Amino acid sequence: MENKEILISARDIESKYHISYSSIMKARREGTIRGVKIGHNYLFDEENVIKPWVGLKPSTDEVMMLKMENEKLQNQINMYKNQYKMIRQLLDALNGTVNVI
Structure with missing residues (x-):
């Protein structure tokens, strides 16, 4: 069975969770959260990366x-x-x- 992850961009995270874009990118640079670089943008796994980082899960x-x-x-x-x-x-x-x- 394939691993299906829902990837969202930092701008979508910013609008959904009201966290500034710069905070998200800073956390990515520090290694607190991991993202996948696609083109010029980074995509993040909402369930396994963002929700625990925000404290929702x-x-x-x-x-x-x-x-x-x-x-x-x-x-x-x-x-x-x-x-x-x-x-x-x-x-x-x-x-x-x-x-x-």
Whole structure:
């Protein structure tokens, strides 16, 4: 299966994402983003290059870290729920003994 990338020019990126043309070309010169030179213009892959650079699409490392943090927080919530149930049962037991006295 062929790798189909959607390539857009720096001027299109400028109008779509409101980033100046000079910033895009500076990032290309610094090596922050990669582009393909066709004639006098550079074309950039929108999905794999521009969106992560702009911050619209998190990298896989960030996604993995967020998933791990989410799992940790869910485990902590479950622990608090169990503690609440135990305290609630203890209070019910104490309330029952106080009513007997």
